[in-house]
Amino acid sequence: MTIVIVKKGDSLWEIAKMNKVDPSRIVAVNGLESTSLVPGLALYIPDDKVVNRTYLIKNGDTLSKIARRFGTSIAAIMKANPGLVASSLKVDTEILIQSPYKNQLITLGFAFPTSGGVVFKTLEENGDKLSYLAIVAYSFTKEGYAFVDGDDLPLIAKCEQTGVTPLLMIRNFRDGDFDADLAGEVLASSIYRGNLIKSMLNFVREKGYGGVSMDIEFIPPARRSDYVLFLKELKEGLNELILHVNVHAKTSDNPDNRIVGGHDYRGIGEVADLVAVMTIDFGYPTGPPEPISPLWWMVEVIRYALTNIPAYKLQSAFPMYGYDWIVPSNDTKALSAQNAQNLAIATGSEISFDTSAASPTYSYRKENLDHVVWFEDIRSISAKYEVIDAYELIGATYWQIGLEFPQNWAYMEQNIIIIK
Template sequence: MVEKQQRETILVNGYAYPSIGPETLQAWLPDLTFVSTFSYGFTADGQLIDLMDENIIRAAQPAGVQSLMVLTPLDSQGAFNNQLAKALLENPQAQDQLIDNILDNIRTKGMFGVDFDFEYVLAENRDQYTELVRKARQRLNAAGYLVTVALAPKTSADQPGLLYQGHDYRGMGQAANFILTMTYEWGYTYGPPMAVAPLNQVRRVLDYAVSEVPPDQLLMGIPNYGYDWTLPFVQGESRAEKISNDEAIARAERYGVEIFFDEQAQSPYYYYTDENGADHVVWFEDERSMQAKLALVSEYGLAGVSYWNIMDYFAAGSEVLREMYDVAKV
């Protein structure tokens, strides 16, 4: 008699803005361990800029889903401000004040922890950022709370570029409870048409990540959307339209075009011509691409996955997740 293979249980995080539709959030909750509310801000002296996320927290609790507050150095235009991050990271007193405020917020709102998402951190502030996360974990873990950090999709320790130089995988693996790899946005709004998360590129990031961080501390980022580019692509001028996976599928049906599948990227795409005669190409996620990504969790021994983001529900993707894994509730 062959024993039934035990299903793996994984952690699943989903990022959400407070503007998420109630029905969309309810559809996602059975498949989530954490919901990360995006995003809280802060001032240079460590004051917290609140996020009105009570609607998410209230809905998540009865479903056994724990809420994490996402902390970002965003400016008033919604762009990452590394000068704000620099001011905080070079001021130990401001950091202590910020951690105090994070703890107060988590206790007051009944949340589970904090997710640090500082992007474009200056190379000179790299170690200070790691130290901030380490101090936060020390304080929050002692109070029973969790600290996670979202990191750029690096493939080597000394990878050049502003997105990468301020993130220390090995240091953050020691500083935080979990690392969320932002393994998406190869295809993006202002870039040339390509898969949002090509599997071959995701593998390169994971190969590096597991060399620096224990795999059971890693959550792999998965995109829950696609892009529609008008052709020809013109660098500096073209701007792709971000669309849900369901809309991508519906658009292909509406124009009666064939959906292709790129074997290297393990991602679907198609071409169409709109009513005005303009040519388009669309890259998105479907059951096949989701299955290919989710299989990496078992292959690499990862803790789980993190969806950016859950503002649209993709039933087919959730079905693939349920077929492959059980979702942990903590």
């Protein structure tokens, strides 16, 4: 894998020549809308170079044991990690390993009901890189009856055609937003919980879903145990079908917190087949301009989650987007990772990279208004894959596949084996 960071004066043709690749290949892989470049732009150039795996040393590890696991040699590990002392391996030390074995992941994309467009294009081109697709089409009434908002059948059919297992995704959405009261009302009643489970299972069986992805947010803390009970009853009804649960990102339990307190990591982790921690929107709409998913925060969230949820069930959420803030009002517009990159080129904005957050950013001025953009690129996304490799998580989720991010799919093609 080669990542080229554009410098002032660089041209696409020079970069292509230096890396022995056709310029059109660089344009396609990186989703460029023109041959123009700006300083700081990260270009991904797929090649035959082996990408280092990332590993955290554990109790009882020896270099010979690690070498056997990754199909390499002690000498190769020592060469890749100058200063490493074979006789004194320290637990939690991160090392790089050149391995012929690719990381194997369970992946899940999210998509809204559609019968074409970017979502279908993504499935056609990259369905082999997704284990599951959670179709964001369901909510429920205050009595717990699930209902569909939109026609999900074309997307289910497209999943079957491209070898991706569709999951019914349900949210506590009312009047266009997550509704804590709606979740609380239903979870508080055994009758309403039963209504929701029964109606969800009816849709699953009727439409051929492979399971359910739960996205119940801002659950009132008082309903915390009721949510775990609900999930247990739902899993009993699903039987062998998948129960996937999305949970708020947090770095401690905070059981009384009105935003994250309703998600009991340990209880949910015991019941669910897969748990996705939503390591996205650290920088959020109308808030101050900040990285969408800073790496240091992602690591903190994962480390806490692993004290309650086993790694073989845990996924981390990857953003496929960026935010464009107008400052100082903080009015915010979302845009795909590809569009954020191309906006920098269109405005002639130099891109900088926050190494602690592992996130790209730039600013520009338009119509007398100052803008700040944080987004994702090949540098930030590859760093996230290294983290889930190091902590041995089972996989990643992508919000959402209607947002174009060709660098991500190209990286996966070269470096990841998908578990179906």
